[in-house]
């Protein structure tokens with residue numbers, strides 16, 4: 001099967017991870033049409049036909065999440081457990097797929113959640129979808145539960161952002 005010079009240049013524009021598949025598909029299609037030479041138009045037609053799904057998947061917007069944690073607890077916690085749970089997509093992150101990213105990780109700023117509103121407003125401009133209130137805000141027993149957690153949740157939800165209680169337990 002012959003390729004025109006322009007066709008060879010065009011195929012190089014196809015992402016490398018699907019290039020061989022496109023090449024095979026184009027050659028089969030042109031062969032089935034009874035022709036012996038591949039043109040730019042053949043490549044474009046094949047790419048549009050066979051890879052619309054892949055392109056749609058690529059362009060699917062990511063789910064963007066932020067984690068808010070307790071200012072007081074942050075003095076003794078670097079946040080490892082939150083990130084471990086997120087990276088493994090476990091516990092409170094088990095319903096997310098790989099098309100998810102953390103766009104913010106910050107403390108509340110101290111009682112009564114002093115800076116949460118301002119930072120959520122800021123992250124909304126970056127497409128924030130969900131805020132997780134870290135498990136440290138929900139501790140009970142020896143450690144006092146955050147007395148403002150329900151207010152903080154309501155305030156975030158009033159901004160149109162989904163709120164999930166907890167991160168790693």
Ligand code: SF4
Pocket residue numbers: 069070071072073108109110111112113114137145146147148149
């Ligand atoms: S508002 Fe709640 S989460 Fe923030 S510092 Fe106070 S107790 Fe911790």
